Amino acid sequence: MEDNLSRAFAICLRQDALLLYRLLSLVLDDSDRESVLRGDRANRQIIIDLQQQASGIEDCRKIYAFTASFKEVKFEKSPEYKTYGSMKPIMDLTIQFDDVLLIFEFKRTEESPLFQLHGQVEAVKKANEGTKVEVVYGDFNWGKIIELVEFSQSFRDSSTSENVFSQDFLTFLLARYAEHAPMRPTSKIPFPATSDGEKYKRLHGRLYQIKQYLVEHYGYEQISNKGTYARTSLGVDWGWTREVLIDFLPSEEEHFIRLAIYAGETKGQGWPLYGKGLAFSEFPKVIGEGELVVRPYLKFRHFSSPIAVLYLEKDEMIKTHNLEFHKNHAGKYQRVRWDEFETMLTSIIPGWQSRCPAYESEVRGSQRSYFTFSAGVILELKIPYQKLREVDKGEVKPTADFFQDHIESLKALIDHSHS
DSSP states (O other): OHHHHHHHHHHHHHHOHHHHHHHHHHHSOHHHHHHHHHSOGGGOOOEEEEEEEGGGOOSOOEEEEEEESSSOOOOOSSOOOOOOSOSSOEEEEEEEETTEEEEEEEOSSSOOOHHHHHHHHHHHHHHTTTSOOEEEEEEOOHHHHHHHHHHHHHHHHHTTOOOHHHHHHHHHHHHHHGGGSOOOOGGGSOOOSSSSSHHHHHHHHHHHHHHHHHHHHHOOEEEEEOGGGOEEEEEOOOSSOSEEEEEOOOOSSOOEEEEEEEESOSHHHHHHHHTTOOOGGGSOSEETTEEEEEEEEEEEEETTEEEEEEEOOHHHHHHHSSHHHHHHHOEEEEGGGHHHHHHHHHHHSTTGGGGOHHHIIIIITSOOSEEEEEEEEEEEEEEEHHHHHHHOSSOHHHHHHHHHHHHHHHHHHHHSOOO
16 A cells, blocks of 8 residues: 555656645755756756665765655654664655655554665665765655645646646545645535545544644543544543533534533433433523534443433423432343333333334343443534634634633533522
């Protein structure tokens, strides 16, 4: 895969003069830039090659050596790096002009290619022992490569010309590795209609960046869940909940960012929640820039993992989402008490089992010996995407502050409300 990526990049550089010009403008120092870009055009020769043996490079005065992975590599002023790898190292991509050599060593992961790169540099220097070879190390990770190709394509868009090689390469990179692309504010990201492609990955990346800022500046814990319930959320210690979610559902029609808090997820969280005597029906319908949706539910768990959920109507929650119900019915039920539990819940919500098929398959039809039961509520603030785009113009701080204001407003609903 690394060879394919470096080969595709090399093809683009060979076929797209603007892309090559932009790259050399960015990475060369003033004298070399002047030499190659403004020198004698008749004698100018730029050689772009793949998989060259480092020991075969001769007449080299200067080396520019670049790491190219999915993570930026930090360099010391005068690096002294241990070398490993082949005694006759092969360079992924090289660009040569006059007596100057550019080396790019690629990785398609966050693994650093620095040690391999250093081995290649040392091999070139050894092949030019009679010359004092100057070496300049730098990083040109895939985020920078995507930014480079995007720049050349946006310039072409404004001039109504195109390069099919660079365009196809950019399309592939954004479809496969959009999370490594330079971050854009939501004002420049159209709302995704599906969970495939660049828009979806870019919006996820931007929200992740915002959540990172909230973690670093507002004291949240970062919670990363993998598997079926994969998500990154903001960890809190409010008693009645342990996390705040910022996410979205792709859609062609409804463009919302969802700020959600699951309150009363467990029996332990239920005590401080229902002990406040809350009247959920009296909560405001609008908070800040968002529409508040209150979604009551009953949840069945096993080993702390959800196995079934029954969502309720608002008139039903009056009977279940209160301190008395919590005290008498939330908690652990061994198999011998399941008949008793079903009779109890049927007396309160007739026909509930037909609305919760997962109960039949994951509880009754399972080999489990117990489940835990709780009554919770989702406080879901649906913020119109356009409102967020009006705030999010570039800097992360104003957008993170926007979310923080809404989080504090949701928290105040529980902490400061009384029936």
